[in-house]
Amino acid sequence: MHYTTIMKANEVEKNILKCSRCGLCQEVCPIYDELKSESSATRGKLSQIFGLIKGDLKLNREILNNLDLCLNCEKCKLNCPSGVNTTGVFNKERKLGLVGKIMTSDFVFNLKIKSLELFSLFKKSPRFDDSSNILYFQGCIAKKLKQGLNLQGLKLKNGNFECCAIPYLTKGREDIYNKIAKYNEKIIEKADLVIFDCATCFSTVKDYPFKNPKNKDKLVFYTDFYKKAQFVSKQKVSVTFHMPCHLKAAGVSLDEIEDILKSIKNINYTRALNAQDCCGFSGDFFLRHPKIAFNIAYKKAKGIVRTNADFVLSACPTCIWSLRFSLFASKYIYKNKNKIKTMDMAEFLNKYCYIENKTAQKERKRTNQDAGMCV
Numbered sequence: 001m002h003y004t005t006i007m008k009a010n011e012v013e014k015n016i017l018k019c020s021r022c023g024l025c026q027e028v029c030p031i032y033d034e035l036k037s038e039s040s041a042t043r044g045k046l047s048q049i050f051g052l053i054k055g056d057l058k059l060n061r062e063i064l065n066n067l068d069l070c071l072n073c074e075k076c077k078l079n080c081p082s083g084v085n086t087t088g089v090f091n092k093e094r095k096l097g098l099v100g101k102i103m104t105s106d107f108v109f110n111l112k113i114k115s116l117e118l119f120s121l122f123k124k125s126p127r128f129d130d131s132s133n134i135l136y137f138q139g140c141i142a143k144k145l146k147q148g149l150n151l152q153g154l155k156l157k158n159g160n161f162e163c164c165a166i167p168y169l170t171k172g173r174e175d176i177y178n179k180i181a182k183y184n185e186k187i188i189e190k191a192d193l194v195i196f197d198c199a200t201c202f203s204t205v206k207d208y209p210f211k212n213p214k215n216k217d218k219l220v221f222y223t224d225f226y227k228k229a230q231f232v233s234k235q236k237v238s239v240t241f242h243m244p245c246h247l248k249a250a251g252v253s254l255d256e257i258e259d260i261l262k263s264i265k266n267i268n269y270t271r272a273l274n275a276q277d278c279c280g281f282s283g284d285f286f287l288r289h290p291k292i293a294f295n296i297a298y299k300k301a302k303g304i305v306r307t308n309a310d311f312v313l314s315a316c317p318t319c320i321w322s323l324r325f326s327l328f329a330s331k332y333i334y335k336n337k338n339k340i341k342t343m344d345m346a347e348f349l350n351k352y353c354y355i356e357n358k359t360a361q362k363e364r365k366r367t368n369q370d371a372g373m374c375v
């Protein structure tokens with residue numbers, strides 16, 4: 001099933017006609033939860049788009065704003081019993097006002113990416129191995145902010161991919177999206193595997209309209225390599241995990257992530273009650289709708305603070321940026337005391353944990369059994 005590709009014009013109406021108006025999408029929509037307004041939630045937006053197509057409605061400022069009120073979290077689509085490709089319709093039909101057009105222009109997009117370079121001044125050079133044919137997909141934000149994925153026990157080569165193209169996909173820029181998808185597929189074609197550590201890039205690339213469908217099978221989220229690894233944390237810490245909406249949309253479950261975290265020796269894992277709720281920022285949504293974005297982000301922060309964890313981990317640079325911001329605001333503006341550090345999970349595993357080899361595992365089990373401990 002394609003989750004995010006740009007749909008053809010004739011598919012928009014077909015998809016809207018599949019809607020039975022059951023309202024199940026509304027129950028999971030963070031925008032509806034925040035505004036309690038039908039016209040800005042999934043079902044209402046579909047009706048307005050249908051009205052515009054049929055000529056029953058005329059585009060005005062209010063409709064323009066309603067159609068832009070979407071975090072592209074995919075929750076409505078995953079919850080729709082009729083299989084309506086809701087975000088496909090929204091991405092195709094999103095209509096931007098002047099401010100929206102400026103905020104999403106190539107100029108502003110490039111400016112945002114460039115400004116990230118300020119943060120990357122002290123970034124260490126990535127560690128890659130050119131002898132490997134397992135490629136790392138380094139997204140455009142990660143390129144500026146992260147050292148690169150350092151998977152213990154696996155050599156990775158820099159894939160030198162273009163941006164995954166989600167900024168263009170969500171603005172209906174089919175021309176640029178297709179160009180980038182084609183470019184990236186050529187690189188994937190020659191690779192044995194392509195490893196991702198950003199949930200948004202992973203879900204976007206998984207839904208490329210691949211020329212060779214077998215290329216899709218080469219795409220792997222890095223946590224797959226850690227399912228059987230026995231990690232040990234160098235110090236006793238408590239952690240929680242924020243589930244990026246796009247990780248779920250790409251088919252990775254929170255349970256899979258938690259299995260890894262719970263199995264780490266010296267780590268105490270607690271799931272936040274709202275672990276799977278959207279972080280609220282969604283690319284540049286927070287620039288266009290700061291009040292709504294921040295209210296959603298603050299609810300998220302409250303749930304994380306309640307876990308009393310030392311670290312909140314995640315797997316998407318935008319979510320991490322949003323969590324840092326909302327936890328900071330929660331602490332200093334709302335005086336909601338917390339000591340929580342936000343960190344990318346892959347970075348956390350590299351910095352604070354190591355993989356215990358088989359002999360050490362057996363030795364630890366034997367020692368614990370001798371001491372009458374449960375292992």
Ligand code: SF4
Pocket residue numbers: 018019020021022023024025026042043079080081082083084086
């Ligand atoms: S869940 Fe699907 S069928 Fe039900 S109202 Fe929403 S879009 Fe329509």
Ligand code: SF4
Pocket residue numbers: 025028029030031032041042069070071072073074075076077086087
């Ligand atoms: S993608 Fe998310 S924010 Fe957008 S309409 Fe669907 S549930 Fe609401």
